[in-house]
Amino acid sequence: MRFEIIKKNNKNKLRIGKLRTSHGLIDTPCFMPIGTRAAVKNLTSDELEKIGAEIILSNTYHLAQRPGADIIKKAGGLHKFMNWHSPILTDSGGFQVFSLSKMRKISDEGVRFQSEIDGREIFLTPERAVDIQLKLGSDIIMVLDECPPWPCDYEYAERSMELTLKWAERSKKYFDKKTKNMSQGKRSLIFGIVQGSVYKDLREKCAKKLVDMNFDGYAIGGVSVGESFKDKIKVIKCVIPFLPENKPRYIMGVGRPEEIVKFAQEGMDMCDCVIPTREARHGRLYIYNKTFAINKKFYKTINITNSCFKKYMRPLDTRCGCYACENYSRAYIHHLLKVNESLGLRLASIHNIYFYIKLMEYLRK
RNA sequence: GGACCCGUGGUGUAGCCCGGUUAACACGUCUCCCUGUCACGGAGAAGAUCGAGGGUUCAAAUCCCUUCGGGUCCG
Numbered sequence: 398m399r400f401e402i403i404k405k406n407n408k409n410k411l412r413i414g415k416l417r418t419s420h421g422l423i424d425t426p427c428f429m430p431i432g433t434r435a436a437v438k439n440l441t442s443d444e445l446e447k448i449g450a451e452i453i454l455s456n457t458y459h460l461a462q463r464p465g466a467d468i469i470k471k472a473g474g475l476h477k478f479m480n481w482h483s484p485i486l487t488d489s490g491g492f493q494v495f496s497l498s499k500m501r502k503i504s505d506e507g508v509r510f511q512s513e514i515d516g517r518e519i520f521l522t523p524e525r526a527v528d529i530q531l532k533l534g535s536d537i538i539m540v541l542d543e544c545p546p547w548p549c550d551y552e553y554a555e556r557s558m559e560l561t562l563k564w565a566e567r568s569k570k571y572f573d574k575k576t577k578n579m580s581q582g583k584r585s586l587i588f589g590i591v592q593g594s595v596y597k598d599l600r601e602k603c604a605k606k607l608v609d610m611n612f613d614g615y616a617i618g619g620v621s622v623g624e625s626f627k628d629k630i631k632v633i634k635c636v637i638p639f640l641p642e643n644k645p646r647y648i649m650g651v652g653r654p655e656e657i658v659k660f661a662q663e664g665m666d667m668c669d670c671v672i673p674t675r676e677a678r679h680g681r682l683y684i685y686n687k688t689f690a691i692n693k694k695f696y697k698t699i700n701i702t703n704s705c706f707k708k709y710m711r712p713l714d715t716r717c718g719c720y721a722c723e724n725y726s727r728a729y730i731h732h733l734l735k736v737n738e739s740l741g742l743r744l745a746s747i748h749n750i751y752f753y754i755k756l757m758e759y760l761r762k
Numbered sequence: 763g764g765a766c767c768c769g770u771g772g773u774g775u776a777g778c779c780c781g782g783u784u785a786a787c788a789c790g791u792c793u794c795c796c797u798g799u800c801a802c803g804g805a806g807a808a809g810a811u812c813g814a815g816g817g818u819u820c821a822a823a824u825c826c827c828u829u830c831g832g833g834u835c836c837g
Contacts, residue, residue: 433799454798492798500800513800544798590798621797629797650798671799678802679795704792734802742802 399586399613400645410637410664413761416614416645418452418484418536419583420476425645426661426760428753429454429486429669434463435479437750438674439743442481448719448747449754451483452536454669457529458490462512462519466532474534486669487535489526491542491590492650495622503543505560523564524571527587531575535585539616540568542590547622554594558603561592569610586613588647594619595628597635604639614645614667621650621670629656633663654683654756658691661760673749678742680734683752684714691759696752701745706731719751720744 404413414425430437430445433456437445445453455475460466472478475485493510494501500511507522526541542561545554572587589607593599607615617636620629633648640646647667648660657668673683680702686695699706701713709727717723721730721744733741 429798431799438799439802456799459799486798488798493800495798497800539798542798616798618798623797647798652797656797668798670797671801672797675796675799675801675803679804681796700794702793737802739802 398643400643402643406662409662411662411760412664412666414645414666416666418586420482420484420536423451423484424757424761425666426657426757427451427667428657428757429667430750430753431455431669431671431674432479432481432485434459435469435475437746438678439739439746440750442479444720444743444747445481445750446483448751449758450750452486453481453483454486454488455533455535456488456490456493457526457533457539458488458493458510458519458521460487460533461490461521461529462514466529470532470534476534484536485533486537486647486667487530487533487539488649489530489539489541489590490521491539491544491618494542495544495546498546503560505563507541507564508543523568527568527572527575531572531585537614538572538585538587540565540587540589540612542592542618544619544622545592545594547594547619547624549594551594551596551599554592554596554599558593558599561590562603562606565589565607565612566610569612588612588614588616588645590616590618590649591636592619593632595624595632597631600632600636601639604636608639608641612644614647615640616647616649617665618649620648621652626656626659630659630663633660633665637664654696654753657753657756658760661757670753673753674746677745677749680745682713682730682745683749685716685752685755701727701731702734703731713748717748717751719748721748721751 399417400414402412402414416423416425429452430450432453435455437453469475469478476482494508500513502509507520510519512519521541523541527538530538541564543557545557576584589612591600591603591607593603620632645666648665650670651668652670680700681698682701684697684699706727711726712722713727714722725744730741730744
Protein backbone atom coordinates (compact mmCIF):
# COMPACT_ATOMS: atom_id res chain seq x y z
CA MET A 398 0.00 0.00 0.00
CA ARG A 399 1.33 3.44 -0.91
CA PHE A 400 -1.06 5.26 1.41
CA GLU A 401 -1.92 4.22 4.90
CA ILE A 402 -4.32 5.80 7.33
CA ILE A 403 -2.93 5.58 10.83
CA LYS A 404 -5.54 7.31 12.87
CA LYS A 405 -8.93 8.89 12.41
CA ASN A 406 -10.36 11.70 14.45
CA ASN A 407 -13.64 10.68 16.07
CA LYS A 408 -15.06 14.20 16.22
CA ASN A 409 -14.61 15.05 12.55
CA LYS A 410 -13.41 13.49 9.31
CA LEU A 411 -9.74 14.33 9.80
CA ARG A 412 -7.45 11.45 9.03
CA ILE A 413 -3.81 11.05 9.85
CA GLY A 414 -1.80 9.02 7.41
CA LYS A 415 1.44 8.27 5.68
CA LEU A 416 2.09 8.37 1.98
CA ARG A 417 4.99 6.38 0.57
CA THR A 418 6.78 7.92 -2.38
CA SER A 419 9.98 7.07 -4.19
CA HIS A 420 11.76 9.63 -2.00
CA GLY A 421 10.35 8.51 1.29
CA LEU A 422 7.31 8.91 3.48
CA ILE A 423 5.27 12.00 4.05
CA ASP A 424 2.93 12.53 6.96
CA THR A 425 -0.56 13.68 6.15
CA PRO A 426 -2.37 15.98 6.36
CA CYS A 427 0.52 17.92 4.88
CA PHE A 428 1.25 21.31 3.46
CA MET A 429 3.50 21.61 0.44
CA PRO A 430 5.53 24.81 0.07
CA ILE A 431 5.69 25.92 -3.54
CA GLY A 432 8.89 25.87 -5.53
CA THR A 433 7.57 26.66 -8.98
CA ARG A 434 10.91 27.16 -10.67
CA ALA A 435 12.87 24.55 -8.76
CA ALA A 436 13.23 26.78 -5.75
CA VAL A 437 11.00 27.73 -2.89
CA LYS A 438 11.63 31.42 -3.31
CA ASN A 439 14.54 32.72 -1.25
CA LEU A 440 15.20 29.45 0.58
CA THR A 441 17.80 26.73 0.21
CA SER A 442 16.66 23.13 0.33
CA ASP A 443 18.62 22.77 3.52
CA GLU A 444 16.66 25.57 5.16
CA LEU A 445 13.40 24.01 4.03
CA GLU A 446 14.39 20.72 5.52
CA LYS A 447 15.25 22.37 8.82
CA ILE A 448 11.88 24.09 8.84
CA GLY A 449 10.39 20.61 8.65
CA ALA A 450 8.96 20.57 5.15
CA GLU A 451 8.51 16.98 3.99
CA ILE A 452 7.42 17.60 0.44
CA ILE A 453 7.45 20.54 -1.95
CA LEU A 454 5.61 21.34 -5.13
CA SER A 455 7.17 22.35 -8.40
CA ASN A 456 5.84 23.13 -11.84
CA THR A 457 5.88 21.41 -15.22
CA TYR A 458 5.12 24.43 -17.38
CA HIS A 459 7.69 26.74 -15.86
CA LEU A 460 10.46 24.14 -15.70
CA ALA A 461 9.79 22.93 -19.23
CA GLN A 462 10.35 26.47 -20.37
CA ARG A 463 13.41 27.15 -18.26
CA PRO A 464 15.76 25.39 -17.93
CA GLY A 465 13.98 22.63 -19.87
CA ALA A 466 13.16 19.08 -18.84
CA ASP A 467 16.17 17.61 -20.64
CA ILE A 468 18.59 19.77 -18.73
CA ILE A 469 17.04 18.73 -15.44
CA LYS A 470 17.14 15.12 -16.55
CA LYS A 471 20.79 15.55 -17.43
CA ALA A 472 21.39 17.01 -13.98
CA GLY A 473 20.12 13.74 -12.56
CA GLY A 474 16.55 14.85 -11.94
CA LEU A 475 14.93 17.67 -10.10
CA HIS A 476 15.87 16.37 -6.65
CA LYS A 477 19.54 16.32 -7.43
CA PHE A 478 19.35 19.55 -9.42
CA MET A 479 17.97 21.52 -6.49
CA ASN A 480 19.55 19.44 -3.74
CA TRP A 481 16.22 18.44 -2.25
CA HIS A 482 16.08 14.82 -1.21
CA SER A 483 12.50 14.53 -0.03
CA PRO A 484 9.42 14.08 -2.21
CA ILE A 485 8.37 16.51 -4.91
CA LEU A 486 4.92 16.88 -6.39
CA THR A 487 4.79 18.58 -9.76
CA ASP A 488 1.82 20.47 -11.02
CA SER A 489 1.05 19.74 -14.64
CA GLY A 490 0.62 23.24 -16.00
CA GLY A 491 -3.13 23.04 -15.56
CA PHE A 492 -3.09 26.08 -13.32
CA GLN A 493 -1.23 28.04 -15.99
CA VAL A 494 -4.16 27.29 -18.30
CA PHE A 495 -6.02 29.55 -15.88
CA SER A 496 -3.37 32.01 -14.77
CA LEU A 497 -1.90 32.56 -18.24
CA SER A 498 -5.26 32.40 -19.99
CA LYS A 499 -4.48 35.45 -22.10
CA MET A 500 -1.68 33.67 -23.87
CA ARG A 501 -2.91 30.18 -24.54
CA LYS A 502 -5.29 28.25 -26.72
CA ILE A 503 -7.01 25.05 -25.69
CA SER A 504 -7.87 22.28 -28.13
CA ASP A 505 -8.83 18.66 -27.60
CA GLU A 506 -5.24 17.76 -28.23
CA GLY A 507 -3.75 20.00 -25.56
CA VAL A 508 -2.83 23.58 -24.65
CA ARG A 509 -0.75 25.87 -26.79
CA PHE A 510 0.94 28.57 -24.73
CA GLN A 511 2.75 31.54 -26.07
CA SER A 512 5.64 32.02 -23.70
CA GLU A 513 5.32 35.07 -21.47
CA ILE A 514 9.12 35.27 -21.55
CA ASP A 515 10.15 35.12 -25.19
CA GLY A 516 6.93 34.54 -27.10
CA ARG A 517 7.83 31.09 -28.34
CA GLU A 518 5.22 28.37 -28.43
CA ILE A 519 4.96 25.77 -25.70
CA PHE A 520 2.60 22.97 -26.54
CA LEU A 521 1.46 20.86 -23.61
CA THR A 522 -0.50 17.72 -24.22
CA PRO A 523 -1.51 15.27 -21.51
CA GLU A 524 1.21 12.93 -22.74
CA ARG A 525 3.87 15.62 -22.86
CA ALA A 526 2.98 16.81 -19.39
CA VAL A 527 3.50 13.27 -18.09
CA ASP A 528 6.70 12.93 -20.06
CA ILE A 529 8.14 16.14 -18.67
CA GLN A 530 7.25 15.17 -15.14
CA LEU A 531 8.87 11.77 -15.59
CA LYS A 532 12.00 13.47 -16.85
CA LEU A 533 11.98 15.75 -13.83
CA GLY A 534 11.79 12.66 -11.64
CA SER A 535 8.67 13.86 -9.88
CA ASP A 536 7.38 11.71 -7.04
CA ILE A 537 3.80 12.73 -7.60
CA ILE A 538 2.72 13.54 -11.13
CA MET A 539 -0.42 15.57 -11.73
CA VAL A 540 -2.41 15.02 -14.90
CA LEU A 541 -2.86 17.94 -17.24
CA ASP A 542 -6.22 19.53 -16.55
CA GLU A 543 -8.06 22.68 -17.41
CA CYS A 544 -8.51 24.88 -14.38
CA PRO A 545 -11.60 26.87 -15.32
CA PRO A 546 -12.07 30.43 -14.16
CA TRP A 547 -14.60 31.57 -11.60
CA PRO A 548 -17.37 32.46 -12.07
CA CYS A 549 -17.95 29.96 -14.81
CA ASP A 550 -21.28 29.08 -16.42
CA TYR A 551 -22.56 25.53 -16.40
CA GLU A 552 -22.04 24.89 -20.10
CA TYR A 553 -18.42 25.96 -19.97
CA ALA A 554 -17.78 24.06 -16.76
CA GLU A 555 -19.25 20.92 -18.26
CA ARG A 556 -17.27 21.13 -21.48
CA SER A 557 -14.13 21.87 -19.54
CA MET A 558 -14.67 19.01 -17.13
CA GLU A 559 -15.27 16.56 -19.98
CA LEU A 560 -12.02 17.70 -21.57
CA THR A 561 -10.18 17.27 -18.28
CA LEU A 562 -11.60 13.73 -18.07
CA LYS A 563 -10.41 12.87 -21.56
CA TRP A 564 -7.01 14.26 -20.77
CA ALA A 565 -6.92 12.31 -17.51
CA GLU A 566 -7.63 9.09 -19.38
CA ARG A 567 -4.88 9.81 -21.91
CA SER A 568 -2.47 10.76 -19.14
CA LYS A 569 -3.10 7.59 -17.20
CA LYS A 570 -2.81 5.38 -20.26
CA TYR A 571 0.43 7.04 -21.28
CA PHE A 572 1.80 6.95 -17.76
CA ASP A 573 1.03 3.24 -17.38
CA LYS A 574 2.74 2.48 -20.66
CA LYS A 575 5.84 4.49 -19.75
CA THR A 576 6.18 3.06 -16.26
CA LYS A 577 5.09 -0.54 -16.68
CA ASN A 578 8.61 -1.89 -16.25
CA MET A 579 9.39 0.15 -13.16
CA SER A 580 9.31 -1.44 -9.72
CA GLN A 581 6.50 -0.30 -7.45
CA GLY A 582 8.90 1.39 -5.07
CA LYS A 583 10.56 3.47 -7.76
CA ARG A 584 7.51 4.34 -9.77
CA SER A 585 6.11 7.85 -9.47
CA LEU A 586 2.56 8.28 -8.28
CA ILE A 587 0.02 9.88 -10.56
CA PHE A 588 -2.98 11.87 -9.34
CA GLY A 589 -6.19 12.69 -11.18
CA ILE A 590 -7.82 16.09 -10.79
CA VAL A 591 -11.53 16.57 -10.16
CA GLN A 592 -12.97 19.58 -11.94
CA GLY A 593 -16.52 20.80 -12.49
CA SER A 594 -16.46 24.28 -10.99
CA VAL A 595 -19.14 24.79 -8.33
CA TYR A 596 -21.63 22.38 -9.95
CA LYS A 597 -22.39 19.38 -7.81
CA ASP A 598 -23.38 16.98 -10.56
CA LEU A 599 -20.31 17.84 -12.64
CA ARG A 600 -17.99 17.36 -9.69
CA GLU A 601 -19.68 14.08 -8.87
CA LYS A 602 -19.44 12.76 -12.40
CA CYS A 603 -15.82 13.81 -12.69
CA ALA A 604 -14.88 12.15 -9.41
CA LYS A 605 -16.59 8.87 -10.31
CA LYS A 606 -14.99 8.66 -13.74
CA LEU A 607 -11.55 9.43 -12.36
CA VAL A 608 -11.90 6.79 -9.69
CA ASP A 609 -12.74 4.28 -12.41
CA MET A 610 -9.37 5.10 -13.97
CA ASN A 611 -7.65 4.06 -10.76
CA PHE A 612 -5.25 6.88 -9.95
CA ASP A 613 -2.86 6.79 -7.01
CA GLY A 614 -4.56 9.83 -5.50
CA TYR A 615 -7.19 12.41 -6.28
CA ALA A 616 -6.98 16.15 -6.30
CA ILE A 617 -9.70 18.71 -6.18
CA GLY A 618 -8.80 21.44 -8.63
CA GLY A 619 -10.45 24.59 -9.82
CA VAL A 620 -10.64 26.05 -6.33
CA SER A 621 -8.77 29.11 -5.08
CA VAL A 622 -9.57 30.99 -8.25
CA GLY A 623 -11.70 33.65 -6.56
CA GLU A 624 -14.67 31.73 -5.19
CA SER A 625 -15.78 31.91 -1.56
CA PHE A 626 -14.77 29.68 1.33
CA LYS A 627 -18.33 28.29 1.38
CA ASP A 628 -18.06 27.28 -2.26
CA LYS A 629 -14.83 25.46 -1.54
CA ILE A 630 -16.37 23.55 1.35
CA LYS A 631 -19.39 22.75 -0.79
CA VAL A 632 -17.17 21.31 -3.51
CA ILE A 633 -15.13 19.26 -1.05
CA LYS A 634 -18.23 17.87 0.63
CA CYS A 635 -19.77 16.79 -2.62
CA VAL A 636 -16.58 15.23 -4.02
CA ILE A 637 -15.20 13.33 -1.03
CA PRO A 638 -17.98 10.72 -0.79
CA PHE A 639 -16.98 9.49 -4.24
CA LEU A 640 -13.28 9.23 -3.51
CA PRO A 641 -11.81 5.97 -2.21
CA GLU A 642 -10.94 5.90 1.47
CA ASN A 643 -7.52 4.37 0.89
CA LYS A 644 -6.14 6.95 -1.52
CA PRO A 645 -4.73 10.39 -0.68
CA ARG A 646 -6.84 13.46 -1.38
CA TYR A 647 -5.26 16.71 -2.36
CA ILE A 648 -6.96 20.10 -2.43
CA MET A 649 -5.01 22.23 -4.84
CA GLY A 650 -3.84 25.74 -4.19
CA VAL A 651 -5.31 26.43 -0.76
CA GLY A 652 -5.22 28.28 1.41
CA ARG A 653 -5.44 30.42 4.47
CA PRO A 654 -4.61 28.64 7.73
CA GLU A 655 -8.22 28.40 8.86
CA GLU A 656 -9.23 27.02 5.47
CA ILE A 657 -6.57 24.35 5.54
CA VAL A 658 -7.73 23.29 8.99
CA LYS A 659 -11.34 22.99 7.87
CA PHE A 660 -10.43 21.09 4.74
CA ALA A 661 -8.29 18.63 6.68
CA GLN A 662 -11.21 18.16 9.05
CA GLU A 663 -13.34 17.32 6.04
CA GLY A 664 -10.91 14.58 5.10
CA MET A 665 -8.37 16.24 2.80
CA ASP A 666 -4.81 14.94 3.12
CA MET A 667 -2.66 17.36 1.15
CA CYS A 668 -2.63 21.00 0.20
CA ASP A 669 -0.31 23.64 -1.18
CA CYS A 670 -0.40 27.39 -1.42
CA VAL A 671 1.74 30.37 -2.35
CA ILE A 672 0.34 32.36 0.56
CA PRO A 673 3.09 31.80 3.14
CA THR A 674 5.92 32.54 0.71
CA ARG A 675 4.33 35.28 -1.32
CA GLU A 676 2.87 37.12 1.64
CA ALA A 677 6.17 36.80 3.48
CA ARG A 678 7.86 38.67 0.65
CA HIS A 679 5.18 41.33 0.89
CA GLY A 680 5.54 41.66 4.64
CA ARG A 681 2.51 39.82 5.96
CA LEU A 682 3.63 37.43 8.66
CA TYR A 683 1.64 34.84 10.55
CA ILE A 684 1.66 34.77 14.33
CA TYR A 685 0.00 32.17 16.56
CA ASN A 686 -2.24 33.42 19.34
CA LYS A 687 -1.43 32.44 22.88
CA THR A 688 -3.69 29.44 23.09
CA PHE A 689 -3.68 27.17 20.13
CA ALA A 690 -7.34 26.33 19.82
CA ILE A 691 -7.82 25.12 16.32
CA ASN A 692 -11.46 26.01 15.92
CA LYS A 693 -11.14 29.53 17.19
CA LYS A 694 -9.14 32.40 15.89
CA PHE A 695 -5.79 30.77 16.43
CA TYR A 696 -3.57 33.24 14.68
CA LYS A 697 -3.18 36.81 13.55
CA THR A 698 -1.14 38.46 10.86
CA ILE A 699 1.06 41.48 11.07
CA ASN A 700 2.44 43.62 8.30
CA ILE A 701 6.05 43.82 9.32
CA THR A 702 6.63 46.79 7.03
CA ASN A 703 4.26 48.92 9.12
CA SER A 704 6.05 51.74 10.87
CA CYS A 705 5.01 50.55 14.33
CA PHE A 706 7.67 47.81 14.12
CA LYS A 707 10.51 50.18 13.48
CA LYS A 708 11.68 50.05 17.09
CA TYR A 709 10.20 46.71 18.15
CA MET A 710 13.22 44.81 19.42
CA ARG A 711 11.60 41.48 20.25
CA PRO A 712 11.11 38.60 17.79
CA LEU A 713 8.12 38.20 15.50
CA ASP A 714 6.82 35.62 17.96
CA THR A 715 8.65 34.82 21.19
CA ARG A 716 7.17 31.31 21.28
CA CYS A 717 8.09 30.49 17.69
CA GLY A 718 11.02 28.15 17.14
CA CYS A 719 11.93 29.26 13.64
CA TYR A 720 15.34 30.55 12.70
CA ALA A 721 14.06 34.08 12.20
CA CYS A 722 12.38 34.25 15.59
CA GLU A 723 15.26 32.64 17.41
CA ASN A 724 17.79 35.10 16.07
CA TYR A 725 16.24 38.37 14.95
CA SER A 726 13.88 41.13 16.03
CA ARG A 727 10.85 42.55 14.31
CA ALA A 728 12.74 45.80 13.94
CA TYR A 729 15.49 44.03 12.03
CA ILE A 730 13.15 42.23 9.63
CA HIS A 731 11.17 45.47 9.23
CA HIS A 732 14.38 47.24 8.31
CA LEU A 733 15.51 44.54 5.85
CA LEU A 734 12.21 44.60 3.99
CA LYS A 735 12.14 48.39 3.91
CA VAL A 736 15.56 48.56 2.31
CA ASN A 737 14.94 45.59 0.01
CA GLU A 738 17.60 43.37 1.47
CA SER A 739 17.02 39.82 0.28
CA LEU A 740 17.78 38.48 3.74
CA GLY A 741 14.48 40.02 4.79
CA LEU A 742 12.60 37.97 2.22
CA ARG A 743 14.40 34.90 3.42
CA LEU A 744 13.72 35.38 7.13
CA ALA A 745 10.10 36.27 6.48
CA SER A 746 9.66 33.21 4.28
CA ILE A 747 11.27 30.94 6.84
CA HIS A 748 8.88 32.21 9.48
CA ASN A 749 5.70 31.83 7.44
CA ILE A 750 6.53 28.37 6.13
CA TYR A 751 7.42 27.31 9.65
CA PHE A 752 4.00 28.56 10.73
CA TYR A 753 2.28 26.45 8.08
CA ILE A 754 4.38 23.35 8.72
CA LYS A 755 3.71 23.63 12.47
CA LEU A 756 0.01 24.00 11.75
CA MET A 757 0.01 20.64 10.01
CA GLU A 758 1.95 19.08 12.89
CA TYR A 759 -0.66 20.37 15.33
CA LEU A 760 -3.36 18.89 13.14
CA ARG A 761 -1.69 15.50 13.15
CA LYS A 762 -1.39 15.39 16.95
C1' G B 763 32.49 96.15 -11.95
C1' G B 764 29.94 93.18 -16.08
C1' A B 765 27.16 88.81 -18.14
C1' C B 766 24.35 84.58 -17.11
C1' C B 767 22.03 80.20 -14.72
C1' C B 768 19.15 77.85 -10.78
C1' G B 769 15.37 78.22 -6.54
C1' U B 770 8.46 73.78 -7.64
C1' G B 771 5.68 68.15 -1.85
C1' G B 772 10.92 64.75 2.37
C1' U B 773 14.68 64.14 -2.01
C1' G B 774 15.62 64.61 -7.36
C1' U B 775 13.19 66.62 -11.45
C1' A B 776 9.16 68.07 -15.43
C1' G B 777 6.06 72.13 -16.56
C1' C B 778 8.03 78.27 -17.84
C1' C B 779 9.89 79.91 -24.30
C1' C B 780 3.81 80.04 -26.78
C1' G B 781 -0.23 82.44 -19.29
C1' G B 782 -6.08 78.94 -18.89
C1' U B 783 -9.94 73.43 -15.28
C1' U B 784 -8.15 69.89 -8.61
C1' A B 785 0.72 71.78 -10.60
C1' A B 786 2.95 66.20 -13.28
C1' C B 787 6.75 62.21 -12.64
C1' A B 788 10.41 59.11 -10.00
C1' C B 789 12.13 57.77 -5.33
C1' G B 790 10.82 58.21 -0.18
C1' U B 791 6.65 58.09 3.65
C1' C B 792 1.87 55.74 5.26
C1' U B 793 -1.95 51.90 4.63
C1' C B 794 -4.27 47.85 2.31
C1' C B 795 -4.33 43.39 -1.04
C1' C B 796 -2.25 38.56 -2.13
C1' U B 797 -5.13 31.11 -2.37
C1' G B 798 -2.14 24.31 -7.94
C1' U B 799 3.57 31.94 -8.25
C1' C B 800 3.88 35.97 -15.30
C1' A B 801 4.26 37.67 -8.34
C1' C B 802 11.06 41.32 -3.91
C1' G B 803 4.36 42.21 -7.03
C1' G B 804 -0.29 45.16 -7.13
C1' A B 805 -3.73 49.06 -5.34
C1' G B 806 -4.69 53.40 -2.74
C1' A B 807 -3.54 57.69 0.53
C1' A B 808 -0.98 61.74 2.62
C1' G B 809 2.33 65.49 1.27
C1' A B 810 3.92 71.73 -2.59
C1' U B 811 -0.56 78.40 -1.75
C1' C B 812 5.82 76.70 -7.38
C1' G B 813 12.22 81.37 -2.68
C1' A B 814 9.91 86.36 -1.13
C1' G B 815 7.41 91.03 -2.46
C1' G B 816 5.10 93.88 -6.06
C1' G B 817 3.15 94.66 -11.16
C1' U B 818 0.55 93.32 -15.97
C1' U B 819 -3.98 90.36 -16.99
C1' C B 820 -10.64 88.14 -16.60
C1' A B 821 -6.63 84.54 -15.26
C1' A B 822 0.52 83.98 -13.31
C1' A B 823 4.72 78.27 -11.46
C1' U B 824 4.59 80.48 -16.51
C1' C B 825 5.26 87.52 -18.65
C1' C B 826 7.62 92.21 -16.25
C1' C B 827 10.14 94.72 -12.01
C1' U B 828 12.45 94.48 -7.20
C1' U B 829 14.61 91.57 -3.57
C1' C B 830 16.81 87.23 -0.92
C1' G B 831 19.52 82.61 -1.30
C1' G B 832 22.80 79.21 -4.21
C1' G B 833 26.02 78.70 -8.38
C1' U B 834 28.85 79.73 -13.20
C1' C B 835 31.72 82.73 -16.42
C1' C B 836 34.34 87.42 -17.89
C1' G B 837 37.33 91.50 -15.95
